[in-house]
Amino acid sequence: MIYIEPEILERVNGWLTPTFDPEIQQTIKHMIASNPKELKESFYKDLEFGTGGMRGVMGPGTNRINKYTLGKNTQGLSNYLHQTFPSEHLKVAIAYDCRHNSKSLAKVVTDVFSANGIHVYLFEDLRPTPELSFAVKHLNCHCGIVLTASHNPPEYNGYKVYWQDGGQLVPPQDAEIIKEINSLKYSEIKFEADSSRIEYIGNNVDDVFINASVTNGSFNTSTEARENLSIVFTSLHGTSITAIPETLKRAGYTNINIVKEQEEPNGDFPTVLSPNPEEPEALKMALDLAETIDADIVIGTDPDSDRLGIAVRDLNNNMTILNGNQTMVVMTDFLLQQWHSNGKIDGNEFIGSTIVSTPMLLELAKSYNVECKIGLTGFKWIAKMIKDFPDLDFVGGGEESFGFMVGDFVRDKDAVTSALLACEIAAQAKNKGRSFYKELVNLYTKHGLYKERLVSLTKKGIEGAQEIKQMMIDVREKPLTEINGSKVIRIEDYKLSIAKNTKDNVEETILIPKSNVLIYYTEDGSKIALRPSGTEPKIKYYISVNTQLNDSSEFSSKNTDAEYKIDAILKDLNLS
Numbered sequence: 015m016i017y018i019e020p021e022i023l024e025r026v027n028g029w030l031t032p033t034f035d036p037e038i039q040q041t042i043k044h045m046i047a048s049n050p051k052e053l054k055e056s057f058y059k060d061l062e063f064g065t066g067g068m069r070g071v072m073g074p075g076t077n078r079i080n081k082y083t084l085g086k087n088t089q090g091l092s093n094y095l096h097q098t099f100p101s102e103h104l105k106v107a108i109a110y111d112c113r114h115n116s117k118s119l120a121k122v123v124t125d126v127f128s129a130n131g132i133h134v135y136l137f138e139d140l141r142p143t144p145e146l147s148f149a150v151k152h153l154n155c156h157c158g159i160v161l162t163a164s165h166n167p168p169e170y171n172g173y174k175v176y177w178q179d180g181g182q183l184v185p186p187q188d189a190e191i192i193k194e195i196n197s198l199k200y201s202e203i204k205f206e207a208d209s210s211r212i213e214y215i216g217n218n219v220d221d222v223f224i225n226a227s228v229t230n231g232s233f234n235t236s237t238e239a240r241e242n243l244s245i246v247f248t249s250l251h252g253t254s255i256t257a258i259p260e261t262l263k264r265a266g267y268t269n270i271n272i273v274k275e276q277e278e279p280n281g282d283f284p285t286v287l288s289p290n291p292e293e294p295e296a297l298k299m300a301l302d303l304a305e306t307i308d309a310d311i312v313i314g315t316d317p318d319s320d321r322l323g324i325a326v327r328d329l330n331n332n333m334t335i336l337n338g339n340q341t342m343v344v345m346t347d348f349l350l351q352q353w354h355s356n357g358k359i360d361g362n363e364f365i366g367s368t369i370v371s372t373p374m375l376l377e378l379a380k381s382y383n384v385e386c387k388i389g390l391t392g393f394k395w396i397a398k399m400i401k402d403f404p405d406l407d408f409v410g411g412g413e414e415s416f417g418f419m420v421g422d423f424v425r426d427k428d429a430v431t432s433a434l435l436a437c438e439i440a441a442q443a444k445n446k447g448r449s450f451y452k453e454l455v456n457l458y459t460k461h462g463l464y465k466e467r468l469v470s471l472t473k474k475g476i477e478g479a480q481e482i483k484q485m486m487i488d489v490r491e492k493p494l495t496e497i498n499g500s501k502v503i504r505i506e507d508y509k510l511s512i513a514k515n516t517k518d519n520v521e522e523t524i525l526i527p528k529s530n531v532l533i534y535y536t537e538d539g540s541k542i543a544l545r546p547s548g549t550e551p552k553i554k555y556y557i558s559v560n561t562q563l564n565d566s567s568e569f570s571s572k573n574t575d576a577e578y579k580i581d582a583i584l585k586d587l588n589l590s
Contacts, residue, residue, distance in 0.1 A: 016050040025076055025524035027386045033201045034082065038074045045074075063192060064548030066392060067174035067182065069163045079163075079171045081122045085203040087173055088123045088159075090195030092130035092204075094187075094541045095156055097194075104132040107153055107215075110148035110161035111253050111318040112279035113171050116140070121163045123173075125207035138216040140279060140346055140359065142253045142319035145223045146427035147180040151425075152222060153407045162318040165290035166550060167280050178426035181397025185527060195492070200490035221258070223431075230421045231434035233352050239445035240266040243437060244309040248300040250289045251280040257430045265434055267441075271307055273299050273548065283317070290316055291323025292416050292468075294335055299326060300331050309333075310441045315429040320393075321416040322429040324436050326450040329569070334451070339372035339466045342412035344454050345432065346375060348439050349420065350382045358386060360472045364403070366396040366411030366419075369508070369531060370543045370556040374457075374464040381461065384409065390508070390529045391545065393417055397425040414556065455569050463569070464560045465576035469589050470552045475579055482553045489532060489544065498579070498586045500536040507532055540583065557583055 018026075026046070030039050045053040053548035056075025061068055068087065072079045081223055092484035097106050106127050110120035117140070124134045135153055137146075142162050157177055163170035175191070183191065245262065247270055249255040256279055258588035262270055276285050276299060283289040286296045291314040299314045304325065312333065313327035324341050328334045333404030336344075346365055353359050364385040367375045385406070389395030396411045400422045419436055440450045458464070470484045475483045490509075495502055495516070506513045508531040511524045532547040543556040559573055559579045583588040 016054060018050060019058075021053060022057050026053065028200075029057075029074065036378075038080070038082075039173055041060075041074050058476055060196075060392060061131070061578075063183075063188065066164060066549045069166055069170055069172035069549045071169050072171050078118070079173070079347055080301075081119065081205075082200050082203070084119055084123055084173055085126050086087050086198055086200060088126040089193055089203045090198055091131070091157065091175065091191055092127055092132060093192045093198075094191045095132065098129070099156060102156070105135065105153065105155045106132055106136075107135040107146060107149045107158040108153045109141045109143070109149070109158070109237055111143070112140050112251060112281050113161070113163060113317065114168065114281040115171060116281070117159045119171065120159075122205070123161070123418065124212055125205055125263055126203060126204045128211040129204035129206050130235045131208070132211065134212050135215045136212060137219075138214045140253045141220075141258065142257050142371055142430055143174070144320060144426055144430050145163065145219070145257065146428040147176055147424045147428075148223045148226065149219050150176050150178070151180040152219065153215075160318065164318055164549065165292070165316040167288065167352060172549075176426070179397065179401050180402065182392075182394035182426060184394050184398045194370050215378040219294055224257060224261050224264060226423050227257070227428075227431040227434060228265045230423055231261075231431040231438065232265050233348075233435075233438050233442075235266075235438050235441050236445065237266055237282065237379045239439075239441040242442040243267060243311065243444060244269045244271070244307060246271045246273065246300050246304045246309045247435060248297065248309070248314045249279070249319075249391045250286060250291065250296055250314055251276055251278065251283050252289060252319060253279065253316060253432075254315040254319035258313070258315065258321065258433050261430055261434055262437060264439075269454070271303060271309065273303055278467055278560060289323055290524040297323055297325060297335060301335075304333050310444060311437065313433050313436060315433070316416075319429045320406065320427040320435070322418060322432045322451075323416055326440065328451050329455065336454070336471055337466060337468075338412065338414040338416040339374070339456055339486065341416070341436070342367070342414070343372065343374050343378065343457055343464075344411055344439060345418055345420075345435055347378055347453075347457055348435070350378065350384065354382060358407075359483070362405065363409050363588050364399070364400050365406045365409050368392070368395065368413040369526075369533065370545065370554075371412070371414040372464050372558060373541060373560070374461055378457075389526060391415075391531070392548065393419065393427045395526075400425065414468065415529065420578065452566075455566050458569065459563045459566050462560050463563045463572055463578060464558060466556065466558045467580045467584075468583060469555045469557070470547070470550075471555075471589075472550075472552050474551045478551050483551055486530060486532070486544075486546065494534055495536060496545060497542060498583045500538040500540060503536050503537050504535040505532070506535075540579075542587070555584075555587070555589060559583070
């Protein structure tokens, strides 16, 4: 028998009042009678904002995505907008992805905004997340919302909030808005729409966004090179089908082969176990098609088209999936090359990345005499860098989780423009008798071979959340002193904002915002980071090792050695 705490039962009873729809009440009564475990999971806490907005399983309850939890968010946000911009004509933009209930939930959010006297631009159908970021600035909106759960399983949905600059919420607005939301009762939500304040948008914004993507993602590639590149593209049943093929065509790419089985948007994601291009299985159909037609590059995106997965031919002409760090390194170097060749680098430029991404970005930045700013996990922090340093020019930036941003016309990771950038790199390299992969190996030869791997442990439900919490407590109480035979020389604890040099016990303050992340650096140059995910029930371990590469001929053997070293680290940490 499942014991349900009195405070949880009090929440449940609150949802059995006339404030809530009879249908939802009936579902809750059914859970009370037949599924008390699910009832407890649904009500034991309020759903929280994480690194990528608010995500959760759909269903009734305070810990679920539904019209009431999102309605309360929107009511709180509406109140905050009125307080912050008291004399302005308020405008918001709303987009949604292919997930179940995304369209209806987007309409709920639209109705609440309009009921609060706010003008709403609502996309007429599903659109990529980067287009929403673009639309917020393009339409001079005060904020934007996209209904998406990114790459999470089909039972999830989510709510991302964007501010005036087109970037996701960051301090201090995030805490202020959350405080306003938490102060509300569900009965205070205004659900009755004012249709006069709702304006549907579509092709007019699409056209401007796609043209901007072409402008920002094109780099003097010849017509012949573009036409000679064979591309396989899959949207993994998501929104990118509405933008990426057209963007590539407008840029001059004619040999685009779409995976037909995954072309139609579908919230069940029927052909994949997970709609996440980080997972090799997700790109299997695209890889099979690439082998059939002898393609040069495979491009796959997650459901809301912010993450980009790439596969290219390796030194043995076999299709291989690049990880996010590898893609980011090649893309960033290419952008810096373009800026350098155009005489645009004068020391006032920067690239952006995150604390769990490859340290190789720092080496790239040094070689071009630009700054590399490092922030917390989540692209909102890279967007914040652009806002915080208006006197510096942002070149581009990325994170290990398959996200990249080209310039600042979009203020979130953008698989649309990044897909074009990847094709530009591949087309130019092929035209010179090289390849995307050879460009990567050349960078390893110049800056050192950096090898990374991510290991995620899934811990679902209340027990899983408690287990993850305890794992982080344990590692703080008993910090590692040695990893795979190499001494730990530095520990960075972003929750405590302390970095400690273990050789002399000298401590320094970490100046970026607090986060539940712990990073170890060892004497042999390895880096091991661990953090609970902000969007999934997982704890993540990020492993990075590096070695010198004197010549590209050494790549194969040293790459294998690096893989073995990561295997050994994982074994030492009891993760394999």
